[in-house]
Amino acid sequence: MKVHRMHTLIPRPRLFTEAEGEFVLNGTVAIAAVPDAVDAVATLTERLWAGARIRVEVVDQAPTGIRFVMDATLAPESHRVDVATDGLSITAADAAGFLHGTTTVLQLMGDGIWRSVSATARTVTVPACRIEDEPAFAWRGIMLDVARHFLPVREVLRIVDLMAMHKLNRLHFHLTDDQGWRIEIRAFPRLTEVGAWRDRTQVGADDATAPEIERPHGGYYTQADISEIVAYAANRGIVVVPEIDLPGHSQAAIAAYPDLGVPDADGHPPTVEVYQRWGISPYPLNAETSTVDFFRTVLDEVLALFPSVDIGLGGDEVPSGAWEADARSRELALERGLSHPRELQFWFLDQLRAHIEQQGRRMLAWDEVLEHDVSPDVTVLGWRGDAGIGESLRRGIPVIACPDNRLYFDYRQSDDPREPIPVGVVVGLRDVYSFNPVPEWATAEQAVLLRGAQANLWAEHMEDARSRDYMLWPRACALAEALWSGPGGAFEEFETRLQSHLGRLDERGVEHRRAGGPLPWQERPGVGGRVQEPEQRQQEIDALTAAIVR
Template identity: 50%
Template sequence: MDLIPAPVEAHRHADGGHVDLGPGTTLDAGPGTEGTARWLRATVGAATGLPLPPPPAGTPGTITLRLDPDVAERLGAEGHRVTVSAADGVRIAGGGAAGVFWGAQTVRQLLGADAFRRAPLPGRSWRLPHCSVEDAPRFGWRGVLLDVARHFMPKDVVLRYVDLLAAHKLNVLHLHLTDDQGWRVEIRRYPRLTEVGAWRTRTKVGLRESPLWDERPHGGYYTQDDLREIVAYAAERHVTVVPEIDVPGHSQAAIAAYPELGNADVVDTGALPVLTGWGINPNVLAPTEATVRFYENVLDELLEVFPSEFVHIGGDECPKDQWCASATVQARIKELGLRDEDELQSWFVRHFDTWLSGRGRRLIGWDEILEGGLAEGAAVSSWRGYAGGIAAARAGHDVVMCPESQVYLDWRQSDGEDEPVPIAHVRTLEDVYRFEPVPDDLTAEEAAHVIGAQANIWTETMDSVRAVDYMAFPRLAAFAETVWSRLPAPAVRDHEGFAARMSTHYGRLDALGVEYRPPGGPLPWQRRPGVIGRPIEGPPPIV
């Protein structure tokens, strides 16, 4: 049945029959399944032209949605059972509301590629094969980072990516909202963050090695109501939006707006613009009480918008040269009784860990938060290979595995000369399919702290949604299967079987309007001749 991600069990019934859907098809939504019913009518209903009304009182529905305690007990809240038969019609039973929704996504795939369109095509008929599908995810965190700080993505693009995640049963959207190159979230107490910090004068085209510049100003931001809309839209699709506000590094856009946040005794912070190029940046936050209060106020407003359990505070790539040279920072280290600058960064992270915990939230940060001591209660996004995640799991901390060598989707997809802006090592569709989030050298108790994995879409070289589509797909479909399905060891995974199912899935992506990388390589308009990258030869290191 060419389902992606692959289910735990899926069987076509021996009778070879079908259930036909037509104008008389009804949809019976039991208590707790109303959200999935709304989604089915809005999406599958739009694609098929079928209104899917409730059945008359006392009569069964053609399609029934139910919460099922047996499914909940055996498969968990995201587990589901889909049965299509002559006797029962189409029945979707879920352990919880999320399970019902993921079951509805399975039914959408079974209907064929045209069920992914926004309006019906003439002459189409709709039928589902008699079958049984039982499924549940391997991990609770099945995430994608979308970097909207480097290149701003309008709200409609974010909403579209929520739908694309949901179509692949991915359930976390990590929004990278702030960086040196832009501040993308409205903070009412500090209006200059978006008046100044959301805009840069020009943009480097390619990486540092490139001599090219786009001389147009670039920017944009989301109002708090925009973000509330995104959060609500995602929640209806059982996708959690996790915000990231980067501290203490990657903060030049904030310093450009409020120079007092920077290390003014060693650099003229008033002259710092929003950064126009890429790379690790020496201009970091001054770890003063005033800076801490500033970011507490920022997070106060953020928590009103984002109900997610986790809040990401970055913590990565924080050069400490300015801290070493700053008399103010050195006095701060002594005042706090710390040993060095690494412990100062750890203190900074620990402060916000405690602050968020006091408000019923949890801090998560990149694996640099391990430096100087792991913040108590914090979770770790392990990006510099597996080592940080292994260390965190062994210390009893939750981990989201997102090693750059495996699941950074800005890395090039082949070694062909026509790949657009070739970055780092080659990571093919098969490479991503063989990604394994849990290292072999963790014990069962330690492995339980790996709560999931995440693919990261960094957008330094992706200046349009077309470029994002090309780099994300089809690799994101492979990633979705690695975090949902219970696959065998990477070396013996059935990539050929996956590729065969992808031949059907490309039709779904076509219907959704996704401009993915074709299996044969980029189309002429997907190339970027003259924009050099930073290709690295040989296999990537696994650390």
């Protein structure tokens, strides 16, 4: 039995009405568009030519053909698609709405439209219908860690394309960590001359017995690269949100500029390399005013490259032992009226928060910041289970849900022992699809503070694009639907649509995980993981978050 193409759409539209007939495209098609649809027209033009050898002729008016129509009464990102036998229209109020409507139309065009090139000219049909759609959540994201393993520009752009294909709209770009500094800062060239490179790398999960491979690894993005990524994403309706992780996770920066670190017992700057192990480095930044000024300069360059209002400043997993053991750090804590040296973490973030707020930006920080008083102008990333999400809502602080036990895409996808370097609890396709970012107990006022959610793709165990493909897809398909269509969908019905949708991923060359588990070349035999059961992880979460729950 032939499946109507509506029953292959991902994310699932809110309203779909079938009609009789179809719109037929071949040869040349006329397109009339408003200015805000320019990126959508470019996307459609590219796909029609690549996938079917159909040319586009842009005209002032198109009584037949394809029309992009402005309707300012529609909500941001929402769209309406009307298909008849003599043409189709995409109606929206903004550029993002036109792009999302175009994605829907491309999915309705059936097989072949996502391929890089069609060997011959062919006819494409779109079934007659009406679709009305809008997102359930404003923030629908993926966090891409390029610090642990660098990803070339071409592969970042490929992920952006795949995100756009699923109506995801935030790329959280984790650019710095202990294991690498990945963004050019012209004021401080050693951040990339030294901080972007390590001479060896741990293989396997983070315990003392995991071996290291004696192979250099590194790379960084020039400012021209960053500008390209940001513009490329913007043309596809995606905001790139940078993160400079501070004041912990900073060993790569300290390796480049030792004066940024806490002095040793003799008062000398620490001599460290870019971290070759996974886990948390014991070296935080020092809390001198000169170090804060250093990162004000760094952030000035970052802000000039990224128009995103949200700017990630990290704030997670900051080891305070070095401050506690250092007389100068203890002195600074007293001078600043802090009750303990560990509070230097929040003092440091507050200085940089104020700096970016003066330039109209907003701090994005991991949920450890809730151990301190947090301004409602900050957005929290709730990552340690549900605790940070709930505490943020109770305090009236905006939050993005990314609980590790539901949305960490570096975690294993099943109990199958063949899963490559199995880490953490199982985060399976059904788990992701059933995720609801809003706690059941939240009031309507609190629910408004839940900006959305994102999957976090930490890359300790993902050396290349192929391994990232396996861990992202199709879980990111499930996340896209949960955040666009809203929670509560029927998983079995989603699975049925997913079977057709996986063909689109195949056309794009995505090496996604199959339902039966990894293919032989997707396995990592002999490389140890670190498996946890849900109860064990929840006990850790409860202990880790005890300080944030009031």
